[in-house]
Amino acid sequence: MTILQVENLTKHYVTSGGYFDGRGETIVALDDVSFDVRRGESIGIVGESGSGKSTLSRIILGLERPDSGRIVFDGTDLSTLSKRELRAICARIQVVFQDPYASLNPRMSVRDLIAEPMEIHRDILGMSNAQITDRVAELLTLVRMEEDHMHRYPHEFSGGQRQRIGIARALACKPQLIVLDEPTSALDVSVQAQVLSLLIGLQDELNLTYLFISHDLAVVRYLCQSAILIRKGKLVENAPIESLFDAPESDYGRMLIGAMPDIDPDRSPFRLKSEA
Amino acid sequence: MSEVVQSTGSAATRSARRTNWARGFYRFRQNPLSVVGLVIVVLLLLLALFGEYIAPYPEHLNGELNVANRFQPPSAEFWFGTNEVGQDIFSLVLAGARISLLSGIAVIVVATLIGTFIGVIAGYFGSWLDEVLMRFTDLVLTLPALILAMAIAAGLGPSIPNMILALALAWWPGFARMARGEVLSTKAELYVLAAKAQGGGNTRILTRHILPNITSPIIVKMSLDVGFAILAVASLGFIGIGVRPPTPEWGVMLSVSRSNLPHFWWTAIFPGMAIFLSVLSFNFMGDGLRDVFDPRARR
Amino acid sequence: MSLLEINGLRLAMRSFDGETEVLNGVDLAVGENAIAGVVGETGSGKSLTGLSISRLVPTPPGRYLGGTIRFDGQDLMTASEEEMRRLRGRQIGMIFQDPTTNLNPAFRISTQMVDIALNVAKSDPELIGIQARSSRRARRVAARQRCVDLLGQVGISDPDTRIDAYPHTFSGGMRQRVLIAMALIGQPRLLIADEPTTALDVSVQAQVLELMSSFVRERDLTMIFITHNIGVVAQLCTDVSVMNAGRVVESGDVRKVLKNPEDSYTKELLSAVMTRDTPRPARNRAAAGAVA
Numbered sequence: 001m002t003i004l005q006v007e008n009l010t011k012h013y014v015t016s017g018g019y020f021d022g023r024g025e026t027i028v029a030l031d032d033v034s035f036d037v038r039r040g041e042s043i044g045i046v047g048e049s050g051s052g053k054s055t056l057s058r059i060i061l062g063l064e065r066p067d068s069g070r071i072v073f074d075g076t077d078l079s080t081l082s083k084r085e086l087r088a089i090c091a092r093i094q095v096v097f098q099d100p101y102a103s104l105n106p107r108m109s110v111r112d113l114i115a116e117p118m119e120i121h122r123d124i125l126g127m128s129n130a131q132i133t134d135r136v137a138e139l140l141t142l143v144r145m146e147e148d149h150m151h152r153y154p155h156e157f158s159g160g161q162r163q164r165i166g167i168a169r170a171l172a173c174k175p176q177l178i179v180l181d182e183p184t185s186a187l188d189v190s191v192q193a194q195v196l197s198l199l200i201g202l203q204d205e206l207n208l209t210y211l212f213i214s215h216d217l218a219v220v221r222y223l224c225q226s227a228i229l230i231r232k233g234k235l236v237e238n239a240p241i242e243s244l245f246d247a248p249e250s251d252y253g254r255m256l257i258g259a260m261p262d263i264d265p266d267r268s269p270f271r272l273k274s275e276a
Numbered sequence: 277m278s279e280v281v282q283s284t285g286s287a288a289t290r291s292a293r294r295t296n297w298a299r300g301f302y303r304f305r306q307n308p309l310s311v312v313g314l315v316i317v318v319l320l321l322l323l324a325l326f327g328e329y330i331a332p333y334p335e336h337l338n339g340e341l342n343v344a345n346r347f348q349p350p351s352a353e354f355w356f357g358t359n360e361v362g363q364d365i366f367s368l369v370l371a372g373a374r375i376s377l378l379s380g381i382a383v384i385v386v387a388t389l390i391g392t393f394i395g396v397i398a399g400y401f402g403s404w405l406d407e408v409l410m411r412f413t414d415l416v417l418t419l420p421a422l423i424l425a426m427a428i429a430a431g432l433g434p435s436i437p438n439m440i441l442a443l444a445l446a447w448w449p450g451f452a453r454m455a456r457g458e459v460l461s462t463k464a465e466l467y468v469l470a471a472k473a474q475g476g477g478n479t480r481i482l483t484r485h486i487l488p489n490i491t492s493p494i495i496v497k498m499s500l501d502v503g504f505a506i507l508a509v510a511s512l513g514f515i516g517i518g519v520r521p522p523t524p525e526w527g528v529m530l531s532v533s534r535s536n537l538p539h540f541w542w543t544a545i546f547p548g549m550a551i552f553l554s555v556l557s558f559n560f561m562g563d564g565l566r567d568v569f570d571p572r573a574r575r
Numbered sequence: 576m577s578l579l580e581i582n583g584l585r586l587a588m589r590s591f592d593g594e595t596e597v598l599n600g601v602d603l604a605v606g607e608n609a610i611a612g613v614v615g616e617t618g619s620g621k622s623l624t625g626l627s628i629s630r631l632v633p634t635p636p637g638r639y640l641g642g643t644i645r646f647d648g649q650d651l652m653t654a655s656e657e658e659m660r661r662l663r664g665r666q667i668g669m670i671f672q673d674p675t676t677n678l679n680p681a682f683r684i685s686t687q688m689v690d691i692a693l694n695v696a697k698s699d700p701e702l703i704g705i706q707a708r709s710s711r712r713a714r715r716v717a718a719r720q721r722c723v724d725l726l727g728q729v730g731i732s733d734p735d736t737r738i739d740a741y742p743h744t745f746s747g748g749m750r751q752r753v754l755i756a757m758a759l760i761g762q763p764r765l766l767i768a769d770e771p772t773t774a775l776d777v778s779v780q781a782q783v784l785e786l787m788s789s790f791v792r793e794r795d796l797t798m799i800f801i802t803h804n805i806g807v808v809a810q811l812c813t814d815v816s817v818m819n820a821g822r823v824v825e826s827g828d829v830r831k832v833l834k835n836p837e838d839s840y841t842k843e844l845l846s847a848v849m850t851r852d853t854p855r856p857a858r859n860r861a862a863a864g865a866v867a
Contacts, residue, residue, distance in 0.1 A: 048776035090475030102466035107488040188616035218849040261806020268810040
């Protein structure tokens with residue numbers, strides 16, 4: 001049932017250092033992080049900026065190598081694979097990035113954008129251009145857009161539509177695992193709700209596994225069955241959503257939950273102070 | 277099914293492209309100077325192509341002299357006056373557009389090809405390749421371009437193709453540095469990361485993602501530089517390397533007219549104006565192109 | 576008596592697609608010592624409303640079609656550019672979203688702050704506690720002292736030495752504090768904050784909000800807080816105006832608007848906000864296992 005195992009992942013960076021001494025500081029981006037992800041589930045990875053959550057996603061996507069530790073995807077240890085085999089795995093692990101404005105090449109039409117992963121993995125998929133175009137049309141329908149949107153360019157779409165294009169691209173090669181890197185944090189709340197419900201519908205329909213990276217606990221709670229809290233590279237809590245919210249075990253968890261914005265003015269901490 | 281999608285598709289893509297062009301031209305039009313620049317550039321290019329056919333005294337272009345009419349001031353008969361051998365300066369300036377403009381453009385095209393190639397390789401692959409290529413670029417850049425071009429032209433012998441090559445060899449470092457910088461910033465774009473995350477290889481990332489996104493600044497620089505290249509061609513002509521008299525070229529004409537100043541001012545003013553106008557118009561056009569490609573740079 | 580009153584403000588923006596009206600009749604009244612939240616989604620016109628108050632919308636492409644903005648009784652729409660410049664430094668302060676782009680990375684914080692303080696002191700030397708005819712050196716020392724004090728007040732520890740650091744050595748939250756301190760140099764009566772905490776982590780955001788709320792309480796300050804984040808409005812603001820499509824659709828006391836919204840758009844917006852109480856969606860896992 002486990003689709004992804006992250007075992008003792010550690011990653012250090014050395015900064016470029018000062019102007020004169022040249023010695024860089026070592027920054028611990030990830031420190032001995034381990035967790036499992038079950039097939040068909042959504043797991044939230046929550047942390048603030050600099051927590052190491054982005055490094056984690058880059059390592060899982062194969063964009064960076066860990067210093068130590070390993071990642072086992074569907075029974076295969078990714079570190080033992082050749083470059084070619086790793087490329088093939090790429091088709092099964094896809095990503096949707098936070099910023100729908102920066103993650104789509106402005107010079108490519110929607111058709112070319114969504115077709116790209118299929119063209120890259122043509123050797124595995126063996127699709128002709130016409131088949132790819134058909135699949136693009138199918139994917140656009142799947143993310144509730146129009147087929148003839150494929151001839152337009154990204155700048156003609158709103159943030160929410162661009163994010164749908166990003167999701168269609170991620171789905172193109174029928175992946176099993178999708179890393180969602182803050183996919184809704186740049187969107188307006190009403191659009192965010194639509195994108196989330198699309199993601200949920202797709203997950204149920206296609207039996208996808210989501211790795212949902214976010215700083216927004218409310219969204220994680222909405223989408224995920226469990227969550228991992230990361231702080232300064234260390235895993236501080238790994239719990240099912242209900243127990244995380246009912247009884248957080250770590251101080252960090254309590255702090256994050258306490259800082260969640262609440263739309264009830266009567267629960268504002270400083271208002272109480274100022275009106276007292 | 278796919279047939280239908282394909283055919284309606286290309287029409288839809290075409291119309292999407294058309295809107296993009298219209299949008300671009302709208303931004304270009306926002307600055308009247310850009311439009312002036314574009315109009316003059318188009319006129320100059322037409323002159324470069326057809327100048328010798330509309331010249332009132334085509335025989336003067338082949339070196340025919342008319343000593344009886346030497347140093348005629350501008351008149352209805354000779355719009356820009358005549359030079360020391362009685363040739364019509366208007367005809368010579370018209371014909372000079374071809375050599376000045378086309379060699380200016382050729383210099384920049386060759387320099388862009390060399391520079392972009394080196395800059396893209398250096399910026400994309402980085403590490404030692406970047407070091408080696410960029411130190412070499414810096415080395416070429418430290419030599420004064422005109423002196424270097426003079427040395428190369430002198431070595432190759434005076435001819436128009438040699439002059440173009442010489443200037444291009446002195447000109448490419450600017451393009452290399454710029455292309456490298458653009459590649460470095462484009463390389464960090466999220467869509468490049470997205471392509472890598474999908475398993476895209478270097479060739480695909482370079483040709484599909486990086487090159488299309490760095491062409492705009494390069495085109496802008498090209499159009500700005502063409503003006504200066506025309507000036508450089510004229511300068512080489514002026515100091516006697518490159519184009520030789522009696523070939524009508526603006527720099528050469530200026531050079532010859534030096535000894536006629538200040539009394540026969542028209543022999544120098546009109547070729548000078550032509551150089552001035554073309555440098556200025558390419559610059560205005562370049563500014564307009566920048567507005568099109570990067571609307572944030574200016575209001 | 577409102578400190579700021581906007582009536583029927585209409586602004587059009589020109590672009591390739593022709594002129595579109597982006598503000599079509601904004602009405603907004605901000606009372607003295609209020610923290611007025613202006614909340615809306617992308618394209619609602621909330622930022623343009625904020626920029627209009629300090630007349631920072633470039634015209635063209637912008638064009639005002641009508642309406643008035645009154646600040647302390649003075650009509651800002653007819654004020655001269657010179658008057659506006661004076662107002663911007665002294666009466667109306669602004670804080671923007673991204674602290675990195677609003678601090679020049681090439682200069683020390685002290686250089687940037689003292690410059691503003693000296694500029695402010697030209698019209699009102701009292702502000703940095705000097706006489707009109709003080710020497711340049713005395714002015715400089717006084718201006719610096721004022722900046723150090725302000726940095727201390729916005730919660731930067733060891734402000735006496737930190738003031739000489741470069742912006743990149745500050746974290747995002749600290750930079751936002753520096754910008755707040757900068758906006759406070761001229762002791763403005765009105766502070767316009769456009770998404771000042773959007774780029775910050777939630778824990779840092781809470782600290783910055785607390786700081787802002789205490790400033791309004793302790794000083795004679797009025798604040799307009801522009802944001803898309805209703806949670807922040809609920810925490811900080813006394814009043815709120817909800818904007819949609821270039822218009823204020825509902826405004827009033829924050830409790831009244833957020834707890835008993837009347838307008839349908841406000842209701843919709845509030846229901847879309849995800850909180851810890853949002854019911855989780857029912858999952859249809861019928862397909863689960865079928866594909867595996």
